Amino acid sequence: MLARALKLVICVKEVPDASVTRRIDPQTLRLDRSGDGAMNEFDTHALEEGLRLRESGGEGEVVIVSMGPQRALDSMRKGLAMGADRVLLVTDDAAAGSDLVATTKVLAAAIQREEPDLVLFGQQGSDSDGAVLWASVADRLRLPLISQAASLEVADGKARVKRQTEFGYDVIESPLPAVIAVSDAINEPRYPALKGIMGAKKKPQDTASLADLGVDTGEAGEEGSRTEVYGLNDPPPRGESVKIEDEGGNAAEKIVQYLTEKKLL
Amino acid sequence: MSTLVYVEDHEGEALKGALGVLSKASNLDDDTAAVLAGSGVRALADDLGTYGASRVYVADDDALGSPLPQPRVDVLARLVEEKGFDNVLFAATVLTADVAAGLAARLDAGLNWDLVDLELDGDRLVGKRPALGDAVIVDVGWKSTPRLALVRAGSLEPESRDGTAEVEDVRVELEDWSQRAVMLEQAHEESEGPSIEEADVIVAGGRGLGDPEKFSLLEDLAAALGGAVAATRAVVDAGWYPYAAQVGQTGKTVSPKLYIACGVSGAIQHKVGMQSSGTVIAINKDPNAPIFEYSDVGVVGDLHEIVPKLTQLVKEKRG
Numbered sequence: 001m002l003a004r005a006l007k008l009v010i011c012v013k014e015v016p017d018a019s020v021t022r023r024i025d026p027q028t029l030r031l032d033r034s035g036d037g038a039m040n041e042f043d044t045h046a047l048e049e050g051l052r053l054r055e056s057g058g059e060g061e062v063v064i065v066s067m068g069p070q071r072a073l074d075s076m077r078k079g080l081a082m083g084a085d086r087v088l089l090v091t092d093d094a095a096a097g098s099d100l101v102a103t104t105k106v107l108a109a110a111i112q113r114e115e116p117d118l119v120l121f122g123q124q125g126s127d128s129d130g131a132v133l134w135a136s137v138a139d140r141l142r143l144p145l146i147s148q149a150a151s152l153e154v155a156d157g158k159a160r161v162k163r164q165t166e167f168g169y170d171v172i173e174s175p176l177p178a179v180i181a182v183s184d185a186i187n188e189p190r191y192p193a194l195k196g197i198m199g200a201k202k203k204p205q206d207t208a209s210l211a212d213l214g215v216d217t218g219e220a221g222e223e224g225s226r227t228e229v230y231g232l233n234d235p236p237p238r239g240e241s242v243k244i245e246d247e248g249g250n251a252a253e254k255i256v257q258y259l260t261e262k263k264l265l
Numbered sequence: 266m267s268t269l270v271y272v273e274d275h276e277g278e279a280l281k282g283a284l285g286v287l288s289k290a291s292n293l294d295d296d297t298a299a300v301l302a303g304s305g306v307r308a309l310a311d312d313l314g315t316y317g318a319s320r321v322y323v324a325d326d327d328a329l330g331s332p333l334p335q336p337r338v339d340v341l342a343r344l345v346e347e348k349g350f351d352n353v354l355f356a357a358t359v360l361t362a363d364v365a366a367g368l369a370a371r372l373d374a375g376l377n378w379d380l381v382d383l384e385l386d387g388d389r390l391v392g393k394r395p396a397l398g399d400a401v402i403v404d405v406g407w408k409s410t411p412r413l414a415l416v417r418a419g420s421l422e423p424e425s426r427d428g429t430a431e432v433e434d435v436r437v438e439l440e441d442w443s444q445r446a447v448m449l450e451q452a453h454e455e456s457e458g459p460s461i462e463e464a465d466v467i468v469a470g471g472r473g474l475g476d477p478e479k480f481s482l483l484e485d486l487a488a489a490l491g492g493a494v495a496a497t498r499a500v501v502d503a504g505w506y507p508y509a510a511q512v513g514q515t516g517k518t519v520s521p522k523l524y525i526a527c528g529v530s531g532a533i534q535h536k537v538g539m540q541s542s543g544t545v546i547a548i549n550k551d552p553n554a555p556i557f558e559y560s561d562v563g564v565v566g567d568l569h570e571i572v573p574k575l576t577q578l579v580k581e582k583r584g
Contacts (some may be wrong), residue, residue, distance in 0.1 A: 232404070249570060256579065
């Protein structure tokens with residue numbers, strides 16, 4: 001049986017570039033995103049996995065789906081340079097400040113429009129440390145979900161995943177279409193080749209508004225969000241620390257002395 | 266106010282983190298219930314009263330036998346809608362993060378994650394969420410009920426007390442699409458000794474060990490202290506030690522009473538996984554290693570000399 005061409009959607013987020021010092025805007029209490037942006041590093045692993053699946057199948061389409069400001073297209077261009085076929089960016093002023101509930105409503109609508117066989121996520125956002133998006137999206141799309149994929153195989157209309165948990169590795173199988181979140185241990189993302197970089201600008205980079213996706217503006221952004229931020233505090237300070245130099249090889253004795261004093265032995 | 270805490274189970278035991286969240290919830294709200302969802306979990310119900318649950322809902326069904334999130338979303342969604350809980354709380358794990366986020370979508374409910382504590386400000390629930398590599402604590406809240414929260418692993422300690430819970434069975438009716446993902450092989454690889462999330466003492470190793478064989482030094486020390494061995498992302502990536510022992514942002518979050526870091530430089534990725542440990546001792550030959558900034562005891566020296574001696578002294582001390 002010939003493998004059917006896979007249509008893959010890779011969900012990607014624009015995050016502040018690693019070179020930008022991250023700060024929280026004291027007015028909005030949100031992460032300051034005014035500096036340079038970049039494609040979330042964790043998402044490049046999802047894209048790499050998608051590209052490998054397409055290459056092993058010989059054909060197929062890899063579509064980057066994202067939500068963010070218009071300028072996020074600049075960050076997505078790295079994904080096109082790596083080999084993605086096109087970008088669909090949902091961009092709408094009314095979507096700014098969306099929390100999980102609001103973001104996933106928008107993303108689910110965008111993904112639905114693409115009708116993919118497989119939706120891939122990276123394991124977290126490097127800005128928010130969020131590691132929850134995919135499960136909400138899967139629930140909205142009523143699709144099976146597997147997260148923390150350390151390896152992924154697709155054959156005969158099924159995905160087979162090795163999932164990392166606190167207890168070891170599970171093997172989970174699901175029919176397609178499915179939503180899968182991959183860990184950053186799954187692969188080593190490729191660097192865009194010069195040819196890819198040159199060609200990226202010519203690839204389709206579509207944008208869609210909330211109205212285009214049939215999402216009511218009241219369901220997105222701050223208005224559609226169910227969580228809020230009240231304020232910022234300093235973390236509790238740590239106590240004084242003790243420094244031990246291993247003079248004359250007595251460090252082990254000093255550690256035991258400390259542990260005994262603290263009743264930890 | 267009424268609160269529901271999901272208590273995850275593994276191999277016939279309730280997870281410690283979930284019991285910590287249950288204890289905290291019952292301190293904030295007298296009307297706190299727990300829910301168990303699995304196969305053969307009814308046996309765990311009676312015990313939950315001693316961690317503050319006044320009622321325990323039990324979804325005991327073979328269809329919940331594998332630790333997969335979507336069938337649990339079905340169970341919790343029905344329960345929360347039926348009973349009208351104001352708060353639904355989870356101790357974060359790979360499983361519960363997916364359950365909580367699925368539930369948020371299903372109920373259109375707000376979810377705050379990575380919380381290290383919960384407080385009441387009057388009758389308003391406030392979550393404490395570290396941000397920017399834990400340089401700041403953000404106070405977060407909810408605009409509607411139910412309020413969903415994931416608490417960072419190891420942040421809250423279980424407190425047992427007198428108390429009994431009423432046990433009530435709940436119906437298990439699953440969506441067709443929730444059952445499409447199936448478990449072919451469940452994790453069974455149990456590391457020797459206590460798992461790192463449950464251990465009171467952790468001895469962690471990083472690149473400074475020099476080579477993978479040297480983990481045996483740490484295993485000896487951990488054995489002497491009755492603890493477990495953990496590893497940094499760098500050495501796990503290098504194949505020196507299994508992922509199950511990895512502490513950090515992309516591994517486990519631990520909070521033992523004692524954490525001994527050997528040859529660990531202390532990158533932020535590691536710090537977020539262990540900073541809620543009671544006492545931190547760092548052994549590193551580089552006096553400028555970042556780990557010393559968040560250690561209670563910083564030992565500048567060669568771990569290959571110090572650790573075997575320490576093991577010997579601990580053995581003598583403990584007889």
